[in-house]
Amino acid sequence: DTVLTQSPALAVSPGERVSISCRASEGVNSYMHWYQQKPGQQPKLLIYKASNLASGVPARFSGSGSGTDFTLTIDPVEADDTATYFCQQSWNDPYTFGAGTKLELK
């Protein structure tokens, strides 16, 4: 299976820019997607196919990358962005998810 590696946690101050990385163990073309999950809630789609903003998602969120290295950027970070962020690939079977990056605000 394709393993997606994410940093476990990040801490940033409101108003700053943060980049959350996801590295795939094998190429996934541009078929990488990003989700936000707050405690007690279901995941919410933010970015699909590496760089496409999902409907209703603020333009503060953006995605980039292809192949094996991908980045979710939030600029500027707001207090409400405190959450865990997951990447998911759908190029290789089976679909797999990263373990998540927990974003905390200072």
Add this chain to the structure above:
Amino acid sequence: QVTLKESGPGILQPSQTLSLTCSFSGFSLSTYGMCVGWIRQSSGKGLEWLANIWWNDDKYYNPSLKNRLTISKDTSNNQAFLKITNMDTADTATYYCARRGTEASGYFDYWGQGVMVTVSS
């Protein structure tokens, strides 16, 4: 407005079969290109994709669990189902159903709230 909601037993014993129902609205699984998937989340294994079912009744399973999974649908009642046989404590998780996005890229654009399933003797 697309919504999905999972329902299930909550608690079951090891070796039992789990039956989950996903009731959805705002789209139809009889529409070309539509697909519903099941994903679970546990503290031990994180998010794990389990299975997809398509509008044409094609089914895809995670190979690691394939011999234990059965996905099905009832198009007329806007429901999808997942059965997992021979449940174990390791299957304790929150189970989500989600609609696969319409851009044909394998992402899930709408998720249910999830149903917690505990396997315990």
